[in-house]
Amino acid sequence: MKLSGAQIVCESLLREGIEHVFGYPGGANLPLYDALPQYPQLKHVLVRHEQAAAHAADAYARVTGKAGVCFATSGPGATNLVTGIANAWMDSVPMVAITGQVVKALIGRDGFQEADITGITIPITKHNWLVLRAEEIADTIAEAFHIANSGRPGPVLVDIPRDVFQEQVEFHYPENVDIKGYKPTTEGHPAQIKKAAQLIADSKRPLILAGHGVIISRAFQELKEVAEKANIPVITTLLGLSGFPGSHPLYLGMPGMHGMYWNNILIDEADLIIGVGMRFDDRVTGRLKDFAPNAKIIHIDIDPAEIGKNVKTAVPIIGDVKQVLRELVAEMKPGRHDEWISHTHDLRDDHPSITIPDTDRVLPQFVIKSIYEATAGEGYVITGVGQHQMWAAQYYWNDKPNSFITSGGLGTMGFEVPAAMGAQFAAPNDVVWSICGDAGFQMTLQELATIVEYELPIKFAIINNGYAGMVRQWQELFYKKNIVASRMFNPDFVKLAEAFGVLGMRVNDKAQVKGAIDVAMRHPGPVVIDFQVDEEENVYPMVPPGASLAETVDLPKLEERLKV
Amino acid sequence: MPGTMHTIVALVEDKPGVLNRISSKWRQRGFNIESLAVGHSEVPGLSRMTFVVDASTNDVEQVTKQLYKVIDVVKITDITHEAMITREMALIKVRATRDVRSQIIEIVDIFRANIVDANPESIIIEVTGDEEKVGAIYEMLSPYGIMEMVRTGRVAMVRGGAVTAPLDGPVEGHGHTPRPHIGPYQGD
Ligand SMILES: Cc1ncc(C[n+]2csc(CCOP(=O)(O)OP(=O)(O)O)c2C)c(N)n1
Numbered sequence A: 001m002k003l004s005g006a007q008i009v010c011e012s013l014l015r016e017g018i019e020h021v022f023g024y025p026g027g028a029n030l031p032l033y034d035a036l037p038q039y040p041q042l043k044h045v046l047v048r049h050e051q052a053a054a055h056a057a058d059a060y061a062r063v064t065g066k067a068g069v070c071f072a073t074s075g076p077g078a079t080n081l082v083t084g085i086a087n088a089w090m091d092s093v094p095m096v097a098i099t100g101q102v103v104k105a106l107i108g109r110d111g112f113q114e115a116d117i118t119g120i121t122i123p124i125t126k127h128n129w130l131v132l133r134a135e136e137i138a139d140t141i142a143e144a145f146h147i148a149n150s151g152r153p154g155p156v157l158v159d160i161p162r163d164v165f166q167e168q169v170e171f172h173y174p175e176n177v178d179i180k181g182y183k184p185t186t187e188g189h190p191a192q193i194k195k196a197a198q199l200i201a202d203s204k205r206p207l208i209l210a211g212h213g214v215i216i217s218r219a220f221q222e223l224k225e226v227a228e229k230a231n232i233p234v235i236t237t238l239l240g241l242s243g244f245p246g247s248h249p250l251y252l253g254m255p256g257m258h259g260m261y262w263n264n265i266l267i268d269e270a271d272l273i274i275g276v277g278m279r280f281d282d283r284v285t286g287r288l289k290d291f292a293p294n295a296k297i298i299h300i301d302i303d304p305a306e307i308g309k310n311v312k313t314a315v316p317i318i319g320d321v322k323q324v325l326r327e328l329v330a331e332m333k334p335g336r337h338d339e340w341i342s343h344t345h346d347l348r349d350d351h352p353s354i355t356i357p358d359t360d361r362v363l364p365q366f367v368i369k370s371i372y373e374a375t376a377g378e379g380y381v382i383t384g385v386g387q388h389q390m391w392a393a394q395y396y397w398n399d400k401p402n403s404f405i406t407s408g409g410l411g412t413m414g415f416e417v418p419a420a421m422g423a424q425f426a427a428p429n430d431v432v433w434s435i436c437g438d439a440g441f442q443m444t445l446q447e448l449a450t451i452v453e454y455e456l457p458i459k460f461a462i463i464n465n466g467y468a469g470m471v472r473q474w475q476e477l478f479y480k481k482n483i484v485a486s487r488m489f490n491p492d493f494v495k496l497a498e499a500f501g502v503l504g505m506r507v508n509d510k511a512q513v514k515g516a517i518d519v520a521m522r523h524p525g526p527v528v529i530d531f532q533v534d535e536e537e538n539v540y541p542m543v544p545p546g547a548s549l550a551e552t553v554d555l556p557k558l559e560e561r562l563k564v
Numbered sequence B: 001m002p003g004t005m006h007t008i009v010a011l012v013e014d015k016p017g018v019l020n021r022i023s024s025k026w027r028q029r030g031f032n033i034e035s036l037a038v039g040h041s042e043v044p045g046l047s048r049m050t051f052v053v054d055a056s057t058n059d060v061e062q063v064t065k066q067l068y069k070v071i072d073v074v075k076i077t078d079i080t081h082e083a084m085i086t087r088e089m090a091l092i093k094v095r096a097t098r099d100v101r102s103q104i105i106e107i108v109d110i111f112r113a114n115i116v117d118a119n120p121e122s123i124i125i126e127v128t129g130d131e132e133k134v135g136a137i138y139e140m141l142s143p144y145g146i147m148e149m150v151r152t153g154r155v156a157m158v159r160g161g162a163v164t165a166p167l168d169g170p171v172e173g174h175g176h177t178p179r180p181h182i183g184p185y186q187g188d
């Protein structure tokens, strides 16, 4: 039986086990929308802006571990996806974007709503396709999912002209996919694994630096086994948060620009760094040439291009983190490192980093920590980008694996609202908190309409400091207090919430913080809380731009802070 | 790190956009491609590209790894330090009035080049060799007035039995289906 190109897209998505699609219709993809009602198993979520479709698909993928799907029409629809695709690219999130294109005959002729979206997205996708015949749709979609989900995951884009959606052809979905130029290595080299085990056995001051790869390959158990077998302290990067249990005695929190002071010092002192599924990003390393000056580095990653990109590696191991760690633990001898471990405790005890001063002011840290405590580390927390993101990263020490979702690599403000939506679709029975910036929230708040339409009970905590706070902090510290274009003239967030049919609350008194969180948790629907926090609070610890980790400025001690 | 000229050979799928995907990786990292030659390989559906770039070995290694991530790249090798044959071809149009014509022909003979077109005012010379040879004949011809030159860019092959950027595994030809027609717009 012949099917239309549009039907083939839907059939193919069902073959890939897709349940939800986030999208927006327009002229070029209307045939696809025309076919959708025939496939009620494929639930389409109508977002209010295509950027949100991409971010929702992104967070959906992070929660489920499988590629999220978004649809957009040609031209502006497709270009609106670009930020979301770039975000998924930077954070290695599998995503399949399916865009409509102008009819074949108009391509390259500046047709109405034509944009060369495959050209535009070359640098931010693993691969993309312009499909010019309906016979190729099924194979292309199968390849698209294979590429997006395997190896180092990432976004792909399939661009389909309107008339190709309308062609009628036979449908066969390929059983398996074989691409000549694409054979990711998943198994670590045994000789390298032996060398790594030896380095671990020889080291006195080892540290594990675990990143997003641990979460992507779901290597929670394996990482724990490696750490416990040789008693190695574990630090997780921003995207590695919730890759290792927050309450584990070996766990030390986040390193880097706004990481725990003790971690930056420990990295400076370590004689062995085991980088697991991470990429030695500049926010982690500080000034690169002074990063971990005393350490040899073992680098485990699935992407060969990450090896040696930023730091020199003694033992690179290319492979899937889960598999490599499993093989590594078998090779390792049990170890203790008691002195080193007790040194980590001493450093922690001596440095405040995340101590919240006792004051009546509504400190953003206090709000965020109160949410963390109220949820007992359960459910999911999504953040925007800026100060509130860093505080959330500092104060969430979750035990639940893969429960912290943030825009790490691209640092996309506005991620907080649509990503929370994607996470809630993927985990309908879990509580989802979105820690929002007052500025970031305004970049994508239109999605409150979607959230109400689909009855998603997301709890939005706006950490309202009246500023694009991270920008203000940099202006204060590095631009001689020249505060320019970071003051936010904000709307009445409570009224705004109510206009969408969302429960709105305002909190400007410390005594109300916990009560408001409690009300939100018990409310069956979505909630927006406008937490009017101390406006000029800065994020510490901080590695000043260009400085080394050893030069980290810790949070001022309690006494000094209370003087202010 | 000081740069050297690197010769990099890539075996790639012969698909629309492949050049764009590859040059995008070079561009993003700020490399200037000195020369680039592309053509069909011995395997149907696969092309071989020869790049010459001026860069440090470390940088080239980084970009090569990035290029491997381009799905259409099947194999890529930096053959700079291998024994290799390199050639390029140039067409040079030089002013050649009657009085100097015999001198020019002499130069052509010395370089074992060919005259492929002639008219009373000018001749076109075809020369094949490494870049130095092409450079040398260019220098020799300059005094007569070079009107135009076009060079193919370097192609390279490793000496001996080894294949340059070989296809690993069995070579199964995969032909190409013709692309559907794009434009002109006839209404739809
Ligand atoms: C789309 C986008 N534009 C600009 C920036 C630069 N930027 C980084 S943090 C920040 C401030 C964010 O303000 P807000 O959302 O209120 O969070 P806060 O830092 O105040 O907690 C800005 C403007 C960005 N990261 N993303």
Ligand SMILES: [Mg+2]
Pocket: A437, A438, A439, A463, A464, A465, A466, A467, A468, A469
């Ligand atoms: Mg703010």
